Amino acid sequence: MFNNLHEECGVFGIFEPKTSYVAQSVYLALYALQHRGQESCGIAVNDDGVFTHHKGNGLVPDVFTQDKLEHLGMGNIAIGHVRYSTTGGKNINNVQPLVIRHIKGNLALAHNGNLVNAMEIRKSFELNGGIFHGTSDTESIAYEIVSNRLSCKSTEEAIKKAMPNLKGAYSCVVMTATKLIAFRDPNGFRPLCFGKTADGAICVSSESCALDTVGAKIIRDVLPGEIITIDSNGIHSDKTHCKSNGNLCVFEYIYFARPDSIIDGASVEHARMRAGAFLAKESPVDADIVIGVPDSGLDAALGYANESGIPYGIGFIKNRYIGRSFIQPNQSQREDAVRIKLNVIKENIKGKRVIMIDDSIVRGTTCARIVNLLREAGAKEVHMRVSSPPFKHPCYFGTDVDSQENLIACKYNSVEEIAKVIGVDSLAYLSVESTHKLAESASTHCCDGCFTGKYPIEVPKEQPKDKFEEKISKTSSYYQVLD
Structure with a gap:
């Protein structure tokens, strides 16, 4: 999940x-x-x-x-x-x-x-x-x-x-x-x-x-x-x-919110385009086309293209009848799931050096499958740019980030190693400093705890993902013993 x-x-x-x-x-x-x-x-x-x-x-x-x-x-x-x-x-x-x-x-x-x-x-x-x-x-x-x-x-x-x-x-x-x-x-x-x-x-x-x-x-x-x-x-x-x-969660701008929303006085769409522009300045690369992974990667890709001067193109068509919560019952279907959700426009990709923009990398498995789709479509090179910093810490405020032992940025020591695992020619993330510039409103401050481990308030020393019900069950059993 x-x-x-x-x-x-x-x-x-x-x-x-x-x-x-x-x-x-x-x-x-x-x-x-x-x-x-x-x-x-x-x-x-x-x-x-x-x-x-x-x-x-x-x-x-x-x-x-x-x-x-x-x-x-x-x-x-x-x-x-x-x-x-x-x-x-x-x-x-x-x-x-x-x-x-x-x-x-x-x-x-x-x-x-x-x-x-x-x-x-x-x-x-x-x-x-x-x-x-x-x-x-x-x-x-x-x-x-x-x-x-x-x-x-x-x-x-x-x-x-x-x-x-x-x-x-x-x-x-x-x-x-x-x-x-x-x-x-x-x-x-x-x-x-x-x-x-x-x-x-x-x-x-x-x-x-x-x-x-x-x-x-x-x-x-x-x-x-x-x-x-x-x-x-x-x-x-x-x-x-x-x-x-x-301390608004920065992922409201990067991923969660709809691009036509205004949050704390700042346009979500503009924030994502700014993320792409910052990426182009921080991590330039020679390429023929910039594409985004639907949906939240699209605006960032447009921002990257505008800033870099590299043409923006449509690389993927998303199946709108498959919900975000689509779950596959067995391993073979999990492997094919990305083909159900996304299909590559081969005419836009074949023989080209491609910059692919996505909002994040969690475990890296889905990302690797998407990269493989581009390779199969004939991409000459695939360079990935991510419109957020690497996930290295859990979130305690509602973003369902996986436990640290499963995060790809915690499993490998360098960006180069992650690039090799997911199969791209190069990989770069947005800097933490730039995430605080995404909102055009000067009054907006953002929480970056999932990137830095620095939280605005005190958090539990240990709170594994999906353990709340298990804790309640154990607590209930304890009460029964007392009874």
Whole structure:
């Protein structure tokens, strides 16, 4: 599963002045955010305090057939979520939004990010009688909010009180009987913005592309540490926990986000083109054509071509009917998987010296197969340029990077060795320094922990990938022994 990077989650919320079919707007927005997660999705609708929700495993159009959307009915507030799991598995109880009925009323929560202290929070509540239904860290966030709600006058006050206990990445939308609330961790690891439609609806989204889809114009990003409350009286902001410009995950610009999105004031497409231009300056090579690996490598390839003066061309055609989460059941099918996803335009490649641009190299196996496709198509030379630095450290904030022992940049001592393994004539990565120049906005600071091992906050000394459920299982067994 870790041959490539995997997506984040996507969240969306809408507050309409009048009762309407808000589920339809959320459905369209989730379609626009589908690239952020294909495992599962869900929508919750509020009709005068009565919550109706539907969620399931699968893509948005598969989970939300017309009858399911109609079943959600009308309302004036709704939130939605698309998921790729980074903490917790594919258990249906992990599918969001989480809908909670507590003593102070109904609450629905959708979360993008990853907590580094989820196990500690979970254990503290379980030891006091708390019952968790799933294995995601989102449930830990919900428990923190609801437990504080008992002593607070409002949900936003409960969120403000809970935030210091939440360590890591979280961009969330919360729906109550009368409010839509959005909040972002003080480091701003994951994006979150809000906008307004022509008829006065306020929308909150992981990316601005979803605002465009529902006809909303972006107002601004939710600031790192900010709590935004939207109700019948308008928009209210609490900046108590705003402490800095944040540390946005640099891979939002390199890979995760859609190129038509604006994140923290910077165009994603322009950031990728800048990455390609920096690569051309840092690692020039004589060649006949520059091509990109679809999709996030295309803009970087165009930037490289523009800066170097080498012609840009289309090298691959991508099969749009194969999802990013396509899984092969046996080894022989894994070997052929890249042929199903990508096909080379031989007329553009044969006899040429090719520069191939991709966003990253994780294990190197998929990359080697793509290079082999170019060789089979008659490429005279293949030079690879990567629009990110080498992965050398784990990510604790939601990017599903493999464990260090499986990362190709950790297995080999030099770039030349990696080039030999994947079968290219030369290989170069973008420098760490250049990643901090991708966003044109001077206020944007980026986290580069997966490249440098320097994290904005303290992280666990050891947290192997995909071990969260195993830890929960062991903890549960321990409780049984005590019982």
